[in-house]
Amino acid sequence: MSHERAEQSPTELDVLISGGSMGGLATGIALADLGHSPTIYERSTGELKSRGGGIVAQQNIRRFLTQHTSVQPESITTSSSERRYLTASGGLERSVSEEMVFTSWDALYRQLRDAVPAERYRMGEEVVGVTTESATAAFEDGRERSADLLIVAEGGQSSTRNQLFPGTAPSFADYVAWRGVIPESSLPSAVRDEFDETFTFYQGTDQLVLAYFIPGPDGSTTPGERRLNWVWYDTVNGDDRRDIFTDTTGTERRVTVPPGRLRDPIRASQRERAAALPPVFETVVAETPELFVQAIYDLSVPEMVVDRVCLLGDSAFVARPHTAAGTAKAVGDAVTLAGALSDHESVDQALTSWNQTRRAYGTRLVSRGKRMGDERLHLGS
Ligand SMILES: Cc1cc2nc3c(=O)[nH]c(=O)nc-3n(C[C@H](O)[C@H](O)[C@H](O)COP(=O)(O)OP(=O)(O)OC[C@H]3O[C@@H](n4cnc5c(N)ncnc54)[C@H](O)[C@@H]3O)c2cc1C
CATH class of the missing domain: 3.50.50.60 (FAD/NAD(P)-binding domain)
Structure with missing residues (x-):
């Protein structure tokens, strides 16, 4: 140089x-x-679409929104005040007070995208x-x-x-995250109350599942209009992995099978596995319209x-x-x-x-x- x-x-x-x-x-x-x-x-040729849904809105993300965009972070975030762990039968194993702030990938993307002039963003x-x-x-x-x-x-x-x-290259971590979002309005009220204001977990032997509320598809944070975001980490072996990541078109994907692309037997078998989760999580998995899955990787x-x-x-x-x-x-x-x-x-x-x-x-x-x-x-x- x-x-x-x-x-x-x-x-x-x-x-x-x-x-x-x-x-x-x-x-x-x-x-x-x-x-x-x-x-x-x-x-990509069109607006990017959320692959998942929920993200933790860490403080530096909220500060970025305040300093660099016209949106107030509170208008696109939800929160919880308690982290709870459930037992397999659905009882409360333990809970701790903890403030967490969440948003959805699409709400954050929209705000950042709106802050960039069209002539500076070439699709x-x-x-x-x-x-x-x-x-x-x-x-x-x-x-x-x-x-x-x-x-x-x-x-x-x-x-x-x-x-x-x-x-x-990214190296596979031997487990995947099954994911989904479900409209709050589709949840039975007892299930909704169980998750409201909380960050809820179930730790199984070789799996971990968690859920929290995120804004609705239009970004609304009003109770009743939000979505419940859940993530279920589960181990897989090599053959299962190939099977899971072969989508409805027969293509073997590396990282994600997006909503609508999981093959029926794969979706059905994962819903069956949900019977081993606490009943509220089983209901949420059963009621979620589209499951999808993402492989967990490490990369440096x-x-x-x-x-x-x-x-x-x-x-x-x-x-x-x-x-x-x-x-x-x-x-x-x-x-x-x-x-x-x-x-x-x-x-x-x-x-x-x-x-x-x-x-x-x-x-x-x-x-x-x-x-x-x-x-x-x-x-x-
Ligand atoms: C569509 C989408 C949805 C997501 N949804 C979620 C979610 O719901 N929850 C969550 O926790 N995380 C989600 N993520 C991941 C999350 O955004 C990232 O892990 C994190 O924010 C880091 O972002 P990044 O910009 O580094 O990478 P990414 O978000 O992966 O973005 C990389 C971008 O680069 C573009 N790109 C790649 N190669 C080229 C190239 N050669 N030329 C031009 N463009 C290229 C891709 O199309 C993509 O838009 C999503 C990512 C994407 C792309």
Whole structure:
């Protein structure tokens, strides 16, 4: 890299962002607010649709909304004041006071998406290769664009990460999360009351299930209009995994079988397994219109910066969902990158400092997620 480029001042940078989900959006918003010129390229052709539903709205996500968007976090979040553990027969095993704040993936996505001007968010544009020194992105149609900085926010299956670190791949953690959301209005009132204001768990021998309320499909947080979000971690062996992840079209998927794509026998057999859960969870699983499933993975990159390319969010580190930190980490990566560019004299100094702190954070989080998951699912590693 030329001396001049290495010493470039981090002001009014032209930035390309590959990936327009939580990480890409948060980075685009944070950088634009500091006077940089980010453009987001998202390969999907339509509005992204929630894969799951619920996310824990950690404090840094709420702070981001307050500082960078026009929405007040309270208007798109639900909360609980108690964490409860049930016995297999449905009794209360123990409970602790704990304030938690939740939102839905779609409500958060909509707010972040609305904060980015249309001309800065290009849909249907896939990055197929990068040149790190010149921060150049090559697109599927053969075009190329170069900038001061290129951000890779392509998620856990990032193709650019594969290009930069061919030996680094997500590794399967030997269990999956069955998931679903159910409208509050479809729940029997006794079941609804059981979950209201609580973060409820059942810890079985090699499974863990939890549920909490999230906003409704239109973002409403009014009781009666919310949805119950549940996650059921369950171990699987190799053959079962292949079977589960082969969808209704016969395609074997790697990470998620989305709502509507699970084959009937798979869905039926998982609903049968729910008989071993506390009765309220059994009811919730039985009444959920569409179950779906996601494989649990760990991923760590050796570096988050290569020349003028930065990897962030799930492209860089995927920590297990027990850490409740996937979206919070993507937002944290974005905010700290913007902060580092403000605090340093040159782009290179900023990237070196950001790489060090966020890589350490991501590494710690992935380790913590492994410990938490293996303990809860009683997996030896
Ligand atoms: C549609 C969708 C729904 C989700 N739903 C939930 C949920 O309900 N609950 C939950 O906890 N987590 C959910 N997640 C995951 C969660 O958003 C992420 O784990 C976390 O927020 C980190 O976000 P990210 O931006 O790093 O990665 P991701 O959210 O995975 O986003 C990566 C984005 O990059 C795009 N992309 C990938 N490769 C390219 C390329 N080469 N060129 C251009 N674009 C590319 C993808 O289409 C995607 O939009 C969802 C993710 C997506 C994409």
